[in-house]
Amino acid sequence: MDNLIACHGCDLLVDVGNLEDDSRAYCPRCGHFLTRYQRDGMSRVLAYAIAAIVLLLVASSFPFLSFKQAGLESVMTLYGAPGSLARYGMPALGLIVATFIIIVPSLILLLMVMISVPLLIGRRVPWMHAATRAVFALQNWSMAEVFIIGVLVSLVKIMSLATVILGISFWAYSAFSICFILALVSLDRYQCWQLIDQLEAQA
Ligand SMILES: [Zn+2]
CATH class of the missing domain: 2.30.30 (SH3 type barrels.)
Incomplete structure (x- = not known):
């Protein structure tokens, strides 16, 4: 059974x-x-999650894009994008963008670490069930990869109007999206609950 x-x-x-x-x-x-x-499924989840967290921190610390036109330069940062939307009269859109590209992915990554570390070291923790339910409920609400595709599409349009320089943050966020997707793919719902059952059966 x-x-x-x-x-x-x-x-x-x-x-x-x-x-x-x-x-x-x-x-x-x-x-x-x-x-x-995958025998090492949880180790993969932890490794990709930590890599994604580091890359997201890098992406938050440097310029995302800069535009140059007629001697004027404007620099955009990852955290500045939702704020700019709010300043241009779209606070709700700014909040939605911040939620789906930064807040939800960060929450999912933290939950992944909170689940995978106890499972790997074989230690029971009180939040295991709640965190596991939350990570699977939230994973459909992350739009990190949609954001990167959206940026690439809009770049094609902007490049004809101004000189665009891709910042360190752009590359870091692109690499973050890849690690994030790999972490999600490595976290199998059935195998994760099996590991939790096994851990609880040992105690
Ligand atoms: Zn079937």
Whole structure:
């Protein structure tokens, strides 16, 4: 009974026990992805999460983009972008941008560290269930990669009007998006709860 998982596509109960390292399970009836087992899955989550946190700190400390036109230079920072939207009369949009590109990704990364460290060192912590539920609920609300694609699309337009210089923060945020996605991909919902069950069964 322990290794049964209900398919999200068709509700079939599938036995996903005894998966080999780095193998995935798919529903035999509808082909829906069920779970991916990686022996070092939690170590990967922690490594990518820490890398993403460091890159986000770097992205927050340097200029994101600068524009030069007719001798005038304007510098944009990651934290300045939501503030600029507020100054141009769109405070709600500024708040939404800050929430989806900085606040939610930061929360998810902190929760990942709070889950993966106790699981790796085999220590029970009172917040484990709440943090795990929160990380899976929040992960659909992060738009870091959407933001980077949006910036790239708008750059094509701006480049015809002004000279654009990509700052350290732009590259750091792009690398952050990649590490963030890799951390999300490495955090498998089913395997994570299995590890929590195993940890609690030991105590
Ligand atoms: Zn199915």
